[in-house]
Amino acid sequence: MSLALYAVLTALVAVAAYSLRGVGRRPANYPPGPPTLPIIGNLHLMPKEKPHLQFQKWAEEYGPMYSLILGTKVTVVLSSDQAVKDLLDKRSGIYSSRPDMYLGQIVSNGCRMLLMPYGDTWRMIRKIVHINLNVKAARTYVPYQELENKAMLFGFLESPDLFIDHIRRYTNSLTTQMIFGFRTTSIDDPKLKQLYSGFEKFSELMGETTAKLVDLFPILRSLPDFALPLRKYAKELHEKESELYVGHWLNVKKAIKxxxxxxxxxxxxxxxxxxxxxSDELAGYVSGSLLEAGSDTTSATLIGFIQAMILFPTVSATARSELDLICGARLPTLSDLPNLPYIRSCVKESMRWMPTAILGVPHAVIRDDEYMGFKIPKGAGVLWNVWAIHNDPARHPDPRRFDPQRYYEDGQTAAEAANNADASKRDHFLFGAGRRLCQGMHIAERSLFLAIARLLWAFEFHPASDGEGGVLMPDMDDLTEGMLVQPRPFKARIVPRDEGRESVIREEWAKMGGLLDGEGQWRVLPEGLIWKEYDSAAKTA
Incomplete structure (x- = not known):
């Protein structure tokens, strides 16, 4: 090797070493956090499973705001209600974007609203969604909720072992009606199964270590697919997802025209x-994103609620006493909500106890900021640690106990609680924060209230038998992995409380049958729906 070449190579190594000298280190003015290693920072400490538990431990050690140095990136973790209020709510103008999520964007081809950065396209979509999901619009969907709820109750009578499927059909069919105008009539509907299977795979992908690595070290994206097999998998997920979402959209668009x-x-x-x-692809993903949001989160919360009723039987006994006093032998209705404070509290506690967005979906700050004397750098991911807040014993004593009494005096809706100036008065953080606050929360709350009130009114929930005289108790800590979680499937023994209630359910469902055609779709739609007819002639003139 010539002396000149040696000198050039030495210089290049020196430059590379100098440019990397700070990578992986936590600057002194950043929020505190676990010790780092050069280049990788805290990557070696990131858990592969149950990350919410480790993030909670770090919150206990480093406080309400700490930082994780992940290679070339930094993530700031907010673990208190006040920190979420101060930054994501009060400073939402700079905290409403998203960090780069490379593989997630491949699955979505950049069109999924959940992952979309804050900008003109996101604001346009949010405006359209707001018109259709605001609190006034939500009231018009009650006939849909009534129909699907009674269909779910009937399903619990006919095949209680398939309770998870009946819950998923309930939330999905409500959403397909609102978004596309048709009911999902069967738990065996292939598009229903495809939706839940695809969204579960997407959520798992977002939680994969490799997905995080290609975000933290963008140079890895230059690898071919054979060296980055998860990218090939993401492309395959996109093909199937696009087929479902864009397919739904093109069908209904043609019918509307x-x-x-x-x-x-x-x-x-x-x-x-x-x-x-x-584009049609963007429209397909807008409608498809609403379909997955309306179907998955509410169903996961209800599955968690049934698990809680098996694990904490005194709750259901207290709830039934209230229901029997107020409703007697008739089904509870939404008009009963003001007179059922314990049931309302069960709804809130269900969302606290089993938060599906267990670590939230990270926000990103678009310029340098300062909080609690620490710098939050432009581009940092900002994660709201839902699990830690919900399980803070100072906020919720004995947090792993399902105890609706915590909320007995809290008459706020989720929207009112999220907008309460007093951060300590917010009930839960399931619906997000700031400008990313879920716009469908009014609908979700009503669906949860109807389901929880009527399931408790109609049924008893017991652990399943193991076939040898013992019982199979569900494990509250056995959750799926990924960005959004829920209890892993478990067995339960679900039986009607008495013959009278069973008869009421059958009679109510028979009445609903008169509103439907031979294919189970609405014969005549309920009055009062918010949508106006599309005037195709005016648009093509």
Whole structure:
């Protein structure tokens, strides 16, 4: 080797070493956190399973705001209600974007609202969604909720072992009606199964170590697919997901244009597409994202609720006493909500006890900021540690106990609680924060109240038998992995409380049958729905 070449190589090594000298280290003015190693920072400490437990331990050690140095990136973790209020709510103008999530964006082709950075496209979509999901609009969907709830109750009578499937059909069918104008009538519907299977795979992918590594070290993205097999898998997920979401959209768009569609959210989406000229793929993902959000989170919360009723039987006994006093032999209705404070508290406690967005979906700050005397650098991921807040014993004594009494005096809706100026008065953090606050929370709350009130009114929940005289108790700590979690499938013995209640359910479902055609779709739609007919002639003139 010539002396000149040796000198050049030495210089290059020196430059590389100098440029990497700070990578992986925590600057002195950043929020505290666990000790780092050069280059990798805290990567070696990141858990592969149950990350919420480790993040909770770090919160106990480093306080309400700590930082994780992950290679070239930094993540700031907020673990108190006040920190979430101060940053994600009060400073939402700079804390409402998303960090780069490379593989998630491949699955979504950049069109999933959940992962979309804050900008013009996101704001346009949010405006459309707000018109259709605001509190006034939510009231018009009650007939849908009534129908699907009674269908779920009937399903519990006919095949109680399939309670998870009946819950999923309940939340999915409500959502398909609002978004696309059709009911999901069977627990065996292939598109229903595809939705839940696909979203579970997407959530798992987002929690994969490799997915995080390609975000933290972008140079890895230059690897070919054979060296980065998770990218190939993400592309395959996109093909299947796009087939479902864009397929739903194109079908309903065609029906809207020719005047055969039933009123639904996509009527407004077609109108917006005509005005804004965005792609069918984006429209498909807007409607598809609402479908997955409306189907998955509410169903996961209800599955967790049934698990809690098996593990904490005194809760169901107290709830039934209230229901029997107020409702007697009739089904509870939404008009009973003010007179059922314990049931309302069960709804809140279900969302606290089993938060599906267990570590939230990270926000990103778009410029340098300072909080509690520490710097939060531009581009940092900002994670709201839902699990730690919900399980803070100072906030919720004996937090792993399912205890609705915590909320007995709390008459706020989730939206009112999220907007309460006193952070300590917020009930739970399941619906997000700031400008990313879930717009469908009014609908979700009503669906949860109806389901929880009526399931407790109608049924008893017991652990399943192991076949040898023992019982199979579900494990509250056995959760699925990924960005969004829920209890892993468990068995339960679900039986009607008495013959009278069983008869009421059958009679109520028989009444609903008169509203449906031979395919189980609405014969005549309920009055009062918010959508106006799409005037195709005006749009094509």
């Amino acid at each position: 020719n005047g055969t569609a039933k009123p639904c959210f996509c009527v407004d989406l077609v109108r917006a597409q005509d005005e804004e000229n965005f």
